[in-house]
Amino acid sequence: MEWSSPGAGLAAVSGLSDADASALGAQPGIQAVDADELIVLEAPQILADQVEAVADQVESPTNPAAAFFFARQWNMRQIQANTAWAAGRLGSPNVSVFILDSGIDPSHRDLQGRVDGARSVDLLGTFTVRGASFTEKDTVAKYFPGRPAYTDLFFHGTHVGATVSSNALAAAGVTSQTRLVAVKVCSYLNVCPFSSILNGVLYAADNGADVVNMSLGGNFSKAGNGRFVGLINKTFNYARSRGVTIVVSAGNSAIDMDHDGNAYKTYCSTPATVCVAATGPTAQGGVNGPWTNPDAPATYTNFGRSAINVAAPGGNVDTFVWAACSRTSLLIPICQTGTFVVGAQGTSMAAPHVSGAAALLVEDLGRNPGLIRSRLQQTADDPAGNGTSPFYGKGRVNAARAAGVI
C-alpha cells in the first residue's frame, strides 16, 4: 500500500502483477484498478542570472518593491502587486499555499522562513522509470546530505513557490508573508507519477491547504485514458469540498482547448479549478524594460473560452518571469554556489501569480473556492475588452483590485 484516502475513495498500491490487478478489480467494493503512469512536467524555458549585493536589502520583506531585481519584475507591476503591498497587503502566515511540484529549496534567502517544513513532504516514494527503480530522496541524501527530502533538485517548484511568497531579497513574490508548503510530486527527472499528483491533492486537502498551486502539465486522450478523468474529478472534488482553492496552469502547447474534444488538457477540464493562461510583453528594450504590450497572450499558452478562467504573466517571446533558483538544483548547478534567481517562461509561471492573489483573498473571503474564483474573475483587467475571451478568460488577474485596495 502506497497510500489510501478513504474520504476520497482512492488508494495506490505497488507490486501488483496484471493478474493481481484484475483480481483486485473484481473484488466487492472496488470500482476500478488502473495502472499508474508518468506524466511529463511541462518545463518552461529558462535563463539564469546571478544575484549580487542583496545583503543590504533586509527591509524588503515588508517592502517587496525594494527587492534587488524588482526593476525587471514587469510581471509584479502588471498585476499591481506593488499597489497591494503599498496598502499593506503582504499576505498572512495563517494562509497556506501548497506547491505541488518538484519541491522547494527552503535555504534560498528569498524562502528562508517562508516554507513550513513540518508539513512539507516528498510524495514521490519509489517508482519505476523504464524498468529501473528510482527513489529521489536517495538522490537528495547523496548530493545534499542533511537537506530535507522535499528540497528541489530541479528548479521549477522553487521558482513557482517564490513567485507566490518571497522574502523579496532577490526577487519579489506576489506576497511576502504567505506560508508555503512543498509537496514534491515531480522528480528532477522531469516526470511526475500520476498517483503522486493525486496523493498530493489529497494530502493538501487533509493538511490545511487554503490554496493549491499545480503548475503541472499533462494531456490525456479521453479515448484511451478516460479513467484518469474520473480519478481527477474524484480527487479535486474532495479537495474542493474541504475548502481548497486549486489553481492550475493551462499548458504550453498553444492548443485551442475549445476545439480539441478528444483530449483532456492538464487539469483545466476539471470544474473545480482556476485555470490560468499566460501573458507577457512582445518585446523589451532591456532586461529592465521598457516593455511592449505586456498583456499580450503568450505565444505558447493553451487557450479556449471554455477552459481558461483568468490569465497572468508567464513571459513571452524574449521576456521572462524571475524568481529564486534552487540551491539544490542538479539541473542548474551554478545555483548551488550562491543566491541566484532564474528567469523562466510558461503557464507554470503564470499560475502562481493567481495563487498569490488567491492567498490574499483567503484572508478576505475565507476558505471558499467558489467565491475566490469569482472574485479573481470579477476583478481581473480585461485587455481584450470583450468580456470572456479565449486567451484571457475573464481577464488578466489584478492582485490589488482583487484585494480591494483599488
Place this chain on the structure above:
Amino acid sequence: MRRLAAFPLVLAGLALAACQEEPLVPALHRVALAPSLITTGGPYYTGRHVVSFSGTSEPAGFRT
C-alpha cells in the same frame, strides 16, 4: 544572455551575466540536464496501481 531551447535537453547552454550595470564578461556554462526519460512514446508505467473504491471507505479485507 542566451535563451535555452525547450526542455527537455541533454545539454543546454546557460548564459550567465552579472546583474550590475556594467556586466562582467558573460560566461557560457554548459549545463548537463537530467536525461529526459519519457519525451516520446509511452505511456510509461510507474509500477503502481491506483485503486478507486465504490464508496468512500476501504472495502473489508482491502489491506490483506
